[in-house]
Amino acid sequence: xxxxxxxHISVLLAxxxxxxxxxxxxxxxxxxxxxxxxxxxxxxxxxxxxxxFPKENFSACIKLLGIGALLGLHFLLFYxxxxxxxxxxxxxxxxxxxxxxxxxxxxxxxxxxxxxDLFYSLIAVAGIGLIFNFDTGCRxxxxxxxxxxxxxxxxxxxxxxxxxxxxxxxxxxxxxGALFITLIMPFYLYFxxxxxxxxSYSDFGYLIIxxxxxxxxxxxxxxxxxxxxxxFTVSLCGNLEPxxxxxxxxxxxxxxxxxxxxxxxxxxxxxxxVFLQSFLKHxxxxxxxxxxx
Numbered sequence: 609x610x611x612x613x614x615x616h617i618s619v620l621l622a623x624x625x626x627x628x629x630x631x632x633x634x635x636x637x638x639x640x641x642x643x644x645x646x647x648x649x650x651x652x653x654x655x656x657x658x659x660x661f662p663k664e665n666f667s668a669c670i671k672l673l674g675i676g677a678l679l680g681l682h683f684l685l686f687y688x689x690x691x692x693x694x695x696x697x698x699x700x701x702x703x704x705x706x707x708x709x710x711x712x713x714x715x716x717x718x719x720x721x722x723x724x725d726l727f728y729s730l731i732a733v734a735g736i737g738l739i740f741n742f743d744t745g746c747r748x749x750x751x752x753x754x755x756x757x758x759x760x761x762x763x764x765x766x767x768x769x770x771x772x773x774x775x776x777x778x779x780x781x782x783x784x785g786a787l788f789i790t791l792i793m794p795f796y797l798y799f800x801x802x803x804x805x806x807x808s809y810s811d812f813g814y815l816i817i818x819x820x821x822x823x824x825x826x827x828x829x830x831x832x833x834x835x836x837x838x839x840f841t842v843s844l845c846g847n848l849e850p851x852x853x854x855x856x857x858x859x860x861x862x863x864x865x866x867x868x869x870x871x872x873x874x875x876x877x878x879x880x881x882v883f884l885q886s887f888l889k890h891x892x893x894x895x896x897x898x899x900x901x
Contacts, residue, residue, distance in 0.1 A: 611833045615845055618829035621822050622702075623852025626695040627860055628818045629687045632811045636687035637789070637796040639815075642807060644680060644786040646819035651782060654824075655775070662776035669780055671770055676784020678763040679827075684789070685756035693749025695861060696871070699853030700739055701753025703732050703878045708761035716765050728881045735877030738870045764842060767834050774831040778824065850875060 632639050655661050664672065690698035707729035714721045739750070767777065797805075807815060834842060854875070 611836050614829045615833045615837060615842060616848070618826050618833070619845060619849050620852050621826040621829075622849045623699065623856055625686075625818065625822045625826075626690055626699045626853045627856050628814050628822070629690040629698070630695055630857075630861055632807070632814050632818075634807055634811060635800055635802055636684055636691050637793060637800060638802065638805065638807075639687050640680060640683040641786075641789045641793055642815050643683065643818055643823060644782060644789055646815055647823040648779075648782040648786050650816075650820055651779060651824055655779070660775070662773065662779045664772065664776055664780065668770075668772060668776075671766075672772065672777060672780035673784030673787070675763060675766045675770065675777075676781035676786075677788035678759055678766070679781055680785030680788040682756050682759040682763055683785070685752050685759060689749045689753035689756055691749070692752060693746035695857040696850070696854045697739065697746050697749055698753050698756075699857075700850040700871075700875060700878065701736065701750055702757055702760070702849055703881075704729075704736055704754055704757035705761045705764065706881070707733055708758045709764060712761055713765050716762075717769065728884055731881035731884070732878045735874035735881070738874035738877070764834065767831055774828055774835075777831050778827055781827070782823075848879070850878060 629636075629639065634642070652661075686698060686702070689701060707726075710722065710725045710729050713719060736750075736754075770777065830842070
């Protein structure tokens with residue numbers, strides 16, 4: 609029960625990340641660069657206070673740094689989706705994580721393919737299809753959001769496969785993500801030039817909040833719940849992020865005015881997929897428990 613509460617807290621925190629993507633006046637590349645480095649520095653300071661820096665062997669370090677690179681790529685695509693469309697579209701596309709998890713998980717973990725889980729996910733895909741047609745000006749942002757969901761599905765699965773303490777995983781993954789973004793940043797800025805590289809005072813304040821609560825706090829919770837909850841369930845519960853994200857965007861950014869009926873029907877289908885998965889899984893577990901009584 610505690611881990612499911614942690615899961616939903618992490619989803620709520622994730623709902624706020626899109627808001628910062630709009631509030632921070634930096635392009636997606638610089639935003640992710642500062643977010644990851646600030647989060648890594650803050651984590652190092654916290655670990656320094658308790659004097660417990662994680663130590664892993666070389667092979668484990670390389671794996672965790674690689675997973676961190678996936679996290680950095682996910683952030684880049686996610687904020688690109690928001691910058692090229694809006695918060696609501698960006699967080700709704702995140703709902704496809706469950707669909708991609710169903711496809712990737714059997715291939716990576718060598719497990720049996722689940723047609724039932726695919727059915728739940730296809731309902732979410734139908735919702736995305738409706739949303740895709742609601743505004744032709746958002747299509748590039750939607751495509752970035754879809755790619756972001758695919759990358760995050762890989763990140764979630766590999767986090768489940770690597771059995772390491774959450775502190776070690778977060779430390780090396782943040783380092784991997786920060787190094788990955790640093791390596792590609794010269795090329796990124798060459799093709800996407802900007803006038804100002806340094807954040808303003810208000811942007812820096814938002815970045816600190818984003819780094820501490822919505823990066824360190826969120827991903828510690830995310831890594832912890834993956835130790836006891838299946839990746840597909842975690843991914844599908846993540847489909848609730850649009851509900852939180854759209855609500856927050858409507859309150860703080862007034863985005864509700866931009867959304868039409870097709871968008872909300874698509875959102876309803878996504879939420880239906882979450883409900884069906886949660887309800888039927890609970891029903892199946894209840895019957896299974898009764899059979900052992």
